[in-house]
Amino acid sequence: MRVEFNEELRMIKDQILLMAAMTEKMLSDSVLALKSQNNELARSVIERDDLVDAKEIELQLVVSQVIATQGPVATDLRRLASTYKIITNLERIADLAVNISKRVLELSDVVYMKRLIDIPRACELAQTLLKLSMQAFVHEDITRLREVVDLEDEIDALNIQIHHDCLAYMIDNTKNIHQGSVFIFVGSYLERIGDHATNIFETVFYIVTGDYIDFNDLDEETIEQTLALQKKINAIENENLTE
Template sequence: MRSEYNEELLKIKEEILLMSTITEKMLSDSVFALNSKDVELAKTVIDRDDLVDAKEIELQLVVSKIIATQGPVATDLRRLASTYKIITNLERIADLAVNISKRVIELAEEVYMKPLIDIPLECELAEKLLKLSIQAFISEDISRLREVVDLENEIDDTNEAINSECMAYMMKDTKNIHQGTVFCLIGGYLERIGDHATNIFETVFYIVTGDYIDFNDLDEQTISEILGLEQTQK
């Protein structure tokens, strides 16, 4: 019975990794399409959302079946129940990539008021955070907690820089108001993607430790204490 459960858990992790790979590609393609004004690529991102939605439903059914048939308790139940949250966060990231792609289509006929620098940077940071969080789930390893917190802060700072710069352009010329507003929206989408990626790592933290912590409440001393305790337990 235990061997069967372990095999099923491994399959779930493999499927979540696949779902994450699709989602990450949607994210990177959406911002690439924005930067290159590639409307056709943006449309493919929108179409791929159906794959993520189908995978979400499939995985929820698989997890529910295991819980119903295996009767897991304690850590096993915590691990399985937590996968619902991870799946949901991935689906929402895909939705936000779709939102970015829709804005690509909206701006297709416009000449950008400035070269895009901070938006691709924010996307890279969000991708890195998502990859890190999914790998933490696969390996059930929270040792990169500090890096997660730093990345989330970088994403927030970059989003603020986007908002400030766009506001300056809009104040300089009212013709920039529509485009500046759209770029602010996209920065906000990427900031939310970072939040969802952080939520995934918070869920992994709960799986590993049994404690839920809002990473917004963490200071450097607390992070050091958590990592020190984790290292001692190993």
């Protein structure tokens, strides 16, 4: 029974990683479409949303079935129940990528008021944050907690910078109001994507420690305690592997 259960867990993890890859590709393509004003690419992102939605439903059903048939307890139950939140956050990231793509279509015939720099940079940071969170999920390792917190702060700062820059262009020329508003929306979408990626890492934190902490409330002492705990876990696992 344990071998079967572990195989089901592995299959679920593989499918979540597939969903994450689909979502990350939608994110990168949506911002690439915005930067290059590629309507065809934007439409393809919008169309792919149905695939992500279907994967979310499929995984919810599989996880529910495993919980019902295997009756997991303690850490196993925490691990399985937490997957609901992970796939929900991935689905919401995909939705926000769709929102960005829809904004691309709004600006299809517009000459941009400025070269896009901060938006693609925010997208790169959001992708990095998502990758870190998914790596933490795969290995159940939260040693990169500090990087996650710093990345979210960087994305937040870029969102503020995008907002300020666009407002300046809109004040300077009222013809820029529409596209300036669109770019502000895109900045806020990317900030929210960063939040969802961080939520995934918070969920992994819960899987590993049994405690759920809003990273906005983290202080230096909590970060150090968490990293020390993860190092102990890694040391124990390494000892078990060498026995």
